[in-house]
Amino acid sequence: MISINQVTKQYKGAPRPALDQVSLEIDKGEFVFLVGASGSGKSSLMRMILREDVPTSGSIHVLGENLIGIPNRRVPHFRRSLGVVFQDFRLLPNKTAAQNVAFSLEVIGKSAGFIAEAVPDVLRLVGLEEKASSLPSELSGGEQQRVALARAIVNKPAILLADEPTGNLDPNTSAGIMALLDRINLAGTTIVMATHDVGIVDKGRKRVVELSQGKIVRDERGSGYGVSK
């Protein structure tokens, strides 16, 4: 599903590579925590998987697409099978929850009929059917992240990338978001989640990939945030 092989990313002017000979295989239906200090390369790795950036050397295959050789014009189409959520939600402030979700379908040319059906469905899935016509400013942080999640999964992506999705949320709200991510994962979506949240990782007992200074220093299944003995 995601196959990263010997990937190195050297940014111009940086003293050491952001990613250094990283190899990683993620299978269909997995839930992977990506942990590590700031600057360890988590975000760089996510950007590579999204094809927002290309590695200096090495190869990346995602969903059968070779991301090194993929022509620029095919990138948008590739991204339609990926969903992404961020720490800062990235909702459009002048659109309601439903409009925010609908926007992501409109811009990839889905029909009005499809949108009218898919949007209420996905809002129900994330537990926000009551707030469909609320603006982001009228929603709590947890609710905003649910809208962002709804937007990320409304097109039924095979992979969901979550970059610190609970970074701005309190522990209770985070737990709610994690429960939702688990449900999405159980429905068959592969999830890669970068996080700093020790509690969430320890509680999850999932595969943990730890990065440090651009290298993978640990890759364990059913692990916690810290080094397990």
Add this chain to the structure above:
Amino acid sequence: MRANFVFTEMGIAIRRNLSMIISVILVTFISLTFVGTAGLLQQQISSMKTYWYDKAQVAIYLCTKTSPQDVCPQGEASKDVRNTIISRLDSGTLKPYIEQYYFENHDEAYKTFIKEFKDNAVAKYVTPAQLNETFWVNLKDPNQAPIIIESFTGLSGVEEVKDQRSYLDQIFAMLNIASLAAISIAGLMLFSAVLLISTTIRLSAVMRRREIGIMRLVGASNFYIQLPFILEGVVAGVLGSLLAGGAIFALVQFFVQGFLAQQLPFTSFVGLADAWTLLPGLLGLGALLAGLAAFTSIRRYLKV
């Protein structure tokens, strides 16, 4: 592709960016008005050329009593002079070049003069004797005027031989300079219009960077992301060119036809039909320039 969505996005962009869009429209309007004016001048020149060049004649002016002493020492041209000219015009060397010629005496010249200058004060002071008797020569090929000029210049009793086209050429040269000036101004203005459009579109893109970021993340195609911006530029460009078209029509209708044509009734002027032929070009130029400017600036801004 949902046209509805693209147009809604474009509408939002235009409303947010209204003052910049208005300035784009105005700059496009003014620059294309100059382009159109230059076009009209060229059409005017070519219509005058075809009209006048055929009618232009070579005039052989004979000496009068009032002619300057140095060219006409013997005063009024005699009948002998006229006969010499007639025999030369009819001779085998010149005849093949000449379509026809006719002689205009003092009285006929006076009549023509009075007719042309009837509103002018000078008509009161001119007497028939002051006006040159003239041989008007129509050539088969107006370009061969130098043959006639060389044959008769300096002939005793001839004051001057003049190709009328030389007057016309001066007028055309002036019109040409005017149209060149209009084109240069238009070029500068169009250049600033292009810069203004690029800036406007980039500003518009910055104002909508959240939307663009999300569009890229969810996999909207580049075309879909760029289209509202390009259309924004094209709409402004087309509005500007429509205004320019309107200005050209007004210019032709009210200034050329309403004023110039009344003042100079015997000249053929450009009409609304000529303005119509310019309109598609103006619209196309406006839309194309705006579209290209918007496209290149948005492309630099939006990398995959």
